[in-house]
Amino acid sequence: xxxxxxxxxxxxxxxxxxxxxxxxxxxxxxxxxxxxxxxxxxxxxxxxxxxxxxxxxxxxxxxxxxxxxxxxxxxxxxxxxxxxxxxxxxxxxxxxxxxxxxxxxxxxxxxxxxxxxxxxxxxxxxxxxxxxxxxxxxxxxxxxxxxxxxxxxxxxxxxxxxxxxxxxxxxxxx
Amino acid sequence: xxxxxxxxxxxxxxxxxxxxxxxxxxxxxxxxxxxxxxxxxxxxxxxxxxx
Numbered sequence: 001x002x003x004x005x006x007x008x009x010x011x012x013x014x015x016x017x018x019x020x021x022x023x024x025x026x027x028x029x030x031x032x033x034x035x036x037x038x039x040x041x042x043x044x045x046x047x048x049x050x051x052x053x054x055x056x057x058x059x060x061x062x063x064x065x066x067x068x069x070x071x072x073x074x075x076x077x078x079x080x081x082x083x084x085x086x087x088x089x090x091x092x093x094x095x096x097x098x099x100x101x102x103x104x105x106x107x108x109x110x111x112x113x114x115x116x117x118x119x120x121x122x123x124x125x126x127x128x129x130x131x132x133x134x135x136x137x138x139x140x141x142x143x144x145x146x147x148x149x150x151x152x153x154x155x156x157x158x159x160x161x162x163x164x165x166x167x168x169x170x171x172x173x174x
Numbered sequence: 175x176x177x178x179x180x181x182x183x184x185x186x187x188x189x190x191x192x193x194x195x196x197x198x199x200x201x202x203x204x205x206x207x208x209x210x211x212x213x214x215x216x217x218x219x220x221x222x223x224x225x
Contacts, residue, residue: 019214046213049202051195053215101216126207135207159195166199 019043019057020128022102026057027131029077035070037061038123038134040110040141042156047126048138050163052156056094056103060136062116063091063108071095071106078102112147113140138164 030037039047041058061067071093075082080097091108113119122137136144142160145153202210 018211020208020211022214023208023211043213047207047210049199049205049210051198051202053213055215055217101214124207128208162195163199163203166196166203170203 022100023133024129024131025078026102026104027128027133029074030133031131032077033070033073035061035067035074036120036134037106038116038119038136040107040113040119040136040144041105044135045138045141045156045160045163047135048141048163049167050138050156050160052159056105058105058107060110060113060116060119061106061108068093074104080104110144112143112145138167 037059038061039057039059041056042050042052042054043057045052046054061071071082074080075095078095078097079099080095080102083094083096085092085094093106095104095106096102108116110119119136119140120134122140123134124137125132126135138160142157142164145157145160
């Protein structure tokens with residue numbers, strides 16, 4: 001018989017509608033490892049207010065020996081394992097915990113993003129139960145999707161631009 | 175005549191869809207960033223996904 005501890009079960013229940021508990025765990029794991037990573041992709045866009053969905057949560061990071069060690073620490077904290085799906089050419093590291101449906105993709109290279117430092121400088125910190133996750137600026141996420149130009153990226157660009165326009169409109173009226 | 179009616183209906187539908195989208199975005203923007211978390215889909219056994 002397969003058993004989950006109560007914490008994992010809570011996440012599974014809530015995850016079907018809401019990623020908040022999962023993000024609390026991720027924020028804690030990132031904070032504990034001291035990894036500097038910036039959330040990008042649809043998860044980042046959703047935190048900016050875009051009505052989009054995703055199966056995984058993407059991050060950009062610096063692929064240094066120290067940061068790879070920190071990724072292993074994050075995987076340990078989340079009781080997860082690391083895959084390198086497109087070895088050896090890609091800078092993608094995937095952290096997975098099947099029990100709680102966790103899939104985190106850490107990328108050292110992202111379409112349209114010139115450097116990690118520039119992305120980080122524009123990112124905003126979002127607090128999850130006392131630990132912060134850096135989320136890329138929405139304009140950077142849009143640039144990245146326009147540059148990648150896969151069908152799933154093109155499909156959401158209009159939505160993301162509508163959010164950006166609405167945010168600008170709200171800033172101008174306040 | 176019928177074609178014109180259907181064009182009008184499609185135009186009205188498009189306007190309503192855009193209005194609904196803007197309202198959805200405004201509802202999300204009223205929440206703090208750490209509460210805009212209803213974005214995760216779940217993989218289903220045998221393929222596909224659901225919210």
